[in-house]
Amino acid sequence: MRQIMEGSHAVAEAVRLCRPGVISAYPITPQTHIVERLAEMVANGECDADYITVESEFSALSSCLGASAAGSRTYSATTSQGLAFMFEVCFNVAGMRQPVIMSIANRAMGAPLSIWNDQQDSISLRDAGWFQLYAEDAQESMDLHFLAYRIAEDHRVLLPGFVCFDGFILSHTYEPVDVPPQDGIDAFLPPFKPFNVLDAKNPISMGMYATPDYYMEFRYQMDQAMDQAAKVMAEAGREFSERFGRDYGGLVEEYRLDDADVAFVAMGSVCGTVKDAIDEMRAAGVKAGLLKLRSFRPFPKADIRRALAGVAAVAVLEKNISIGSAMKGAAGPEVKDALYGTGINVYSYIIGLGGRDVRKKDIAAIAKAAAAQQGDMFYGLRTELV
Secondary structure: OEEEEEHHHHHHHHHHHOOOOEEEOOOOOOOHHHHHHHHHHHHOOOOOOEEEOOOOHHHHHHHHHHHHHOOOOEEEEEOHHHHHHOHHHHHHHHHOOOOOEEEEEEOOOOOOOOOOOOOHHHHOOOOOOOEEEEOOOHHHHHHHHHHHHHHHHOOOOOOOEEEEEEOOOOOOOEEEEEOOOHHHHHHHOOOOOOOOOOOOOOOOOOOOOOOOOOHHHHHHHHHHHHHHHHHHHHHHHHHHHHHHOOOOOOOEEEEOOOOOOEEEEEOOOHHHHHHHHHHHHHHOOOOEEEEEEOEEEOOOHHHHHHHOOOOOEEEEEEOOOOOOOOOOOOHHHHHHHHOOOOOOEEEEEEOOHHHOOOOHHHHHHHHHHHHOOOOOEEOOOOHHHO
């Protein structure tokens, strides 16, 4: 059924349809509308879950960790400084192989304080062992939650996942969303079957101390599980497409790349702006295309190498900054590694930090810069202030 709804409410509706047993979250802008709506659903009997109110984000994710270990499907949501407060627990959840799903309404990190959007918060935890999915619009913000639970709970994976969508740009914007029926999601997402469960009658230990003789193997197994996550996402995406008619069969999405000379690589809501800019550039005779990264972890190296094989230059649009890195952003070096030996020029462009607008004319200017081999820059920097 198609409805017009706020992005945050679309996420809450997706979570309800996934039938979590435990929800625990602490409100923080711009994530708050998600957990407010879920609290209302639980209070009204629309969502059969235990809603745990806590005093902090650290406690919220800790509650989910314990509930997941005890055998419940769990959910949380946060952003920015709240995610930073969860840092320790994020590593524990992944290391204990608990398939917790958490929405990230992407927001800039302080200081200075900003409540506006960029993707620094989730990117900063790229090595924590959580897979990371990024949505372009409200529909994807909803659908990726269904996929995330399928991926996380698959016994070939058993890793937690972030579903990331841009704060305010998506979380507070109203868009048309096709809401799948409950029986359809029940068929796509079966009840959670934990691999191990904390049970006093059959006691086991989780998250124990590891000596140097064993620790490295745990990290190796997590890395192998992340590789499996890519396969499981492709399988689940194809099934989702067959059931609901929306294609999520890969970690990437291609737009007008067949004959492109310059290709953009981007994640999140900026992809919509890039698509519009590409249409205008095409009308003006500029052959540009887009490779949207739907997944940052696992990183789709093989897909990138295949999709960008014919282009002359790649402009990676980064709504984050890896301070001190030669290419400035987090995705650029990995795209460059994926294209190593091809002779394709790869450049990073830092854009939109702290919620700064990214316009179609900015995208067109970046395409010209990449074609002229001018890259690895802060695009739109107000030089009079620095």
